[in-house]
Amino acid sequence: MKRSLLALGACALALSAAWPADAQKVFRYSTSGDVIGMDPHINNEGPTNTMKNNIYEGLVVRQPDLSVHPSLATEWSNPDPSTWRFKLRQGVKFHDGTPFTADDVVFSFARVNSEQSDMNTYVGTVKEVKKVDDYTVDFVTKGPDPILHQNLTLFYIMSKPWTEKNNSAKPVRGTSAEIYANRFTNGTGPFKLVERVPDTRTVLEPNKEWWGKPTHNLSRAEFKPIGNNATRVAALLSGEIDMMYPVPLQDIPKLNQTDGVKVMEGPELRTIFLGFDQARDELLYSNVKGKNPFKDVRVRRAFYQAVNIEEIKRVTMRNAATPTGLMVAPGIVGFDAEMNKRYPFDPEAAKKLLAEAGYPNGFEVQLDCPNDRYVNDEAICLAVVPMLARIGVTVKLFAQTKGKHFDKIGLKENRNTSFYMLGWTPGTYDGHNPLYNLMIMKDKGSGSNNSGAYSNPKVEELTMKIAVETDQKKRLEMLKEAFRVHKEDFGHLPLHQQALAWGVRTDKVEKIVQRPQNDVDLRYVNMK
Amino acid sequence: MAAYIVRRLLQAVLVMLTVGLIAFAMFNYVGDPVFNLVGQDATAEDRERIRVSLGLDRPFYVQYARFIGNAVQGQFGTSYRVGMKVTTLLAERLPATLELVFAAAVISLFVGVPLGVYTGIHRYGLLSRAFLTFSLVGISLPTFLIGILLILVFSVILGWLPSFGRGQVVSLGWWSTGFLTKSGLRSLVLPAVTLGLFQTTLIMRLVRAEMLEVLRTDYIKFARARGLSERTINFGHALKNTMVPVITIMGLQIGGLIAFAIITETVFQWPGMGLLFLQAIQYADIPVMSCYLILVALMFVLINLAVDLLYYAVDPRLRADRAAVAGRSV
Numbered sequence: 037m038k039r040s041l042l043a044l045g046a047c048a049l050a051l052s053a054a055w056p057a058d059a060q061k062v063f064r065y066s067t068s069g070d071v072i073g074m075d076p077h078i079n080n081e082g083p084t085n086t087m088k089n090n091i092y093e094g095l096v097v098r099q100p101d102l103s104v105h106p107s108l109a110t111e112w113s114n115p116d117p118s119t120w121r122f123k124l125r126q127g128v129k130f131h132d133g134t135p136f137t138a139d140d141v142v143f144s145f146a147r148v149n150s151e152q153s154d155m156n157t158y159v160g161t162v163k164e165v166k167k168v169d170d171y172t173v174d175f176v177t178k179g180p181d182p183i184l185h186q187n188l189t190l191f192y193i194m195s196k197p198w199t200e201k202n203n204s205a206k207p208v209r210g211t212s213a214e215i216y217a218n219r220f221t222n223g224t225g226p227f228k229l230v231e232r233v234p235d236t237r238t239v240l241e242p243n244k245e246w247w248g249k250p251t252h253n254l255s256r257a258e259f260k261p262i263g264n265n266a267t268r269v270a271a272l273l274s275g276e277i278d279m280m281y282p283v284p285l286q287d288i289p290k291l292n293q294t295d296g297v298k299v300m301e302g303p304e305l306r307t308i309f310l311g312f313d314q315a316r317d318e319l320l321y322s323n324v325k326g327k328n329p330f331k332d333v334r335v336r337r338a339f340y341q342a343v344n345i346e347e348i349k350r351v352t353m354r355n356a357a358t359p360t361g362l363m364v365a366p367g368i369v370g371f372d373a374e375m376n377k378r379y380p381f382d383p384e385a386a387k388k389l390l391a392e393a394g395y396p397n398g399f400e401v402q403l404d405c406p407n408d409r410y411v412n413d414e415a416i417c418l419a420v421v422p423m424l425a426r427i428g429v430t431v432k433l434f435a436q437t438k439g440k441h442f443d444k445i446g447l448k449e450n451r452n453t454s455f456y457m458l459g460w461t462p463g464t465y466d467g468h469n470p471l472y473n474l475m476i477m478k479d480k481g482s483g484s485n486n487s488g489a490y491s492n493p494k495v496e497e498l499t500m501k502i503a504v505e506t507d508q509k510k511r512l513e514m515l516k517e518a519f520r521v522h523k524e525d526f527g528h529l530p531l532h533q534q535a536l537a538w539g540v541r542t543d544k545v546e547k548i549v550q551r552p553q554n555d556v557d558l559r560y561v562n563m564k
Numbered sequence: 565m566a567a568y569i570v571r572r573l574l575q576a577v578l579v580m581l582t583v584g585l586i587a588f589a590m591f592n593y594v595g596d597p598v599f600n601l602v603g604q605d606a607t608a609e610d611r612e613r614i615r616v617s618l619g620l621d622r623p624f625y626v627q628y629a630r631f632i633g634n635a636v637q638g639q640f641g642t643s644y645r646v647g648m649k650v651t652t653l654l655a656e657r658l659p660a661t662l663e664l665v666f667a668a669a670v671i672s673l674f675v676g677v678p679l680g681v682y683t684g685i686h687r688y689g690l691l692s693r694a695f696l697t698f699s700l701v702g703i704s705l706p707t708f709l710i711g712i713l714l715i716l717v718f719s720v721i722l723g724w725l726p727s728f729g730r731g732q733v734v735s736l737g738w739w740s741t742g743f744l745t746k747s748g749l750r751s752l753v754l755p756a757v758t759l760g761l762f763q764t765t766l767i768m769r770l771v772r773a774e775m776l777e778v779l780r781t782d783y784i785k786f787a788r789a790r791g792l793s794e795r796t797i798n799f800g801h802a803l804k805n806t807m808v809p810v811i812t813i814m815g816l817q818i819g820g821l822i823a824f825a826i827i828t829e830t831v832f833q834w835p836g837m838g839l840l841f842l843q844a845i846q847y848a849d850i851p852v853m854s855c856y857l858i859l860v861a862l863m864f865v866l867i868n869l870a871v872d873l874l875y876y877a878v879d880p881r882l883r884a885d886r887a888a889v890a891g892r893s894v
Contacts, residue, residue: 154614
């Protein structure tokens, strides 16, 4: 027994010695959490979508500059306003060798549209997908959808035979389901899944049969999540990993001073803002009775001008933020640099505005804030409290964990807030998305995250028009107009886009492209 | 004796049921799992549909009853976060935690006992004072700080040991072990020391106190008078008599080690049950949380039972006083 154990040990040692350590171009990277499952049609979560994007492909792909390019489709056209016709790429094979055809697209559409899927939002406007021939499909939309191609980057194509063979024809979540496609993969993408140990490592290797020309030079990529910030920094410093994100703000200077390590910073797509309850006739959490001060644009403006955004940027965010005047970040369709300028910080003017509105001595209001969702979210709210105190407004801060916070300010508790913090990334990279979700209260489904029930007829009218305008130029003008009206109406109080910070070992990594989505696309990683 | 064990096992079931009930009552306060399950663009109807499909719209006691009903049939559900069976997940993580706890317990015994003996014999020695001062650090510093300090020194500055993970593991059936590979053993050092430090200092101080007590007793004086060597007296007679409380405390501390492992595993990204549990809390992953809590309750009960039985074996006097034993609780 003892001997056999010894032999086993020796075997294992030999095996571990034979393990290809750094012989090839191995890229090891880390972030705070693991991806949640490999099924391309269940969970809709940023980092998970990115990992799946290495393995699976959509008809179109989003490049690092956020523009949309052909992927499994080579070209597309609109035979009529409600139809998108895609020509499919020929000669593409899934990782298991089965060829890719229109049947897989039709099948994947049915699958992503099934009840349990959370990825169905990206094809929400599509009525049906019709196979025209083996390499042509028609997407018929419920009405004109000018930005369908923007959304299809996250509609991943699975192999029909493989998925059916492995009893995964429907994505399943729930208390008694465990689905094959959530642990194993079979895509057409540039990388294949080699090994997956949840919460420990996900190992990918290049797909040698990939149809495209690789822009990376990797022979292996290892994703190893590390939850603890300090440990993740230590692992980068000791060279056990080559890249990690996010870098905690306080560690940025230290990493930059270390040889062979550099921090890459850039603005994220998420915009952090504060919002006001503008619907109720009396605020839920305030000492003002019988009326709602936030219905008065002067009060909203006073709050805006009382917030010293540069101070928040410098002290709270340690410069890792880009103050914003708009509700969308650069790169989002509808963004306009000129309009992004903020109204000036001016507490005196703010005081005057409050007095004009009938609150010379200010009032009391509660601010709802998450404390584990955005970078320094609670600290930002804490900074806002004394700023508003200067104009006489007493803010009671109520900060809690994200799940509870979003329940409270969301539809679950019927927008149970008077003044709140929220952050938003337009999932479609298009300005219509925040307009529809945050800034209107029009049709069913709109305003789902409009926690203050902000409603402006002009913005609403424009938003509904934008949704169906297929002339991209006209559409862009309307987007900008809607943002302008909202800005002048002080509908929300935009704060900033938080910066993303990646720690990279420059002695190992030749080139890596930082995308504002804050995730790693292995297609653009090159090792030395 | 058999009746006693059966009675304790029945109590164990009761404890587990109670822990489960309290756990389910508290799940309402960890946040809404549906928020984590869907993206920001999901509609209210989508959210409601998922809530209903997971049974989260029901009151907690109904959820609890359903959980127990399934558990009796061996169904513990699927993790919301990773989409795997909870039993599979826990079985995958169990070896990592048990190996870590085992290594920490070994360290604390093999370092703590000799140090305790040494400081007990050389009460006023310079080295003894140094050990005692050092032990204060072990008792007073929080685990995560010790872990980070060790990582800083041994991974970042010296570069000797890995800072996270479990290294390469070898599968022996369903059990995955890190004991058989170099990287596995290297990865084990820092977490095991971090986890074992508190227990080491505890045992050291315990052994020291017991030694001081025993060394004053008459039979040690007689042993000296008989001209026995110091070595025989200290280890053959004195230490033996200090071991009874040490074994007891050690047994009970194993439960504590499993509990403390949560923090150590988080610092070192050790893929054990503690890390799984912590991530489950952050994600409001109810199936994993409930299963883990009940499993840990079971372990505590079993360890206590084992300790009680050891008492029987070691100390004959206790057999006469059964009531006192049965009445002892954690």
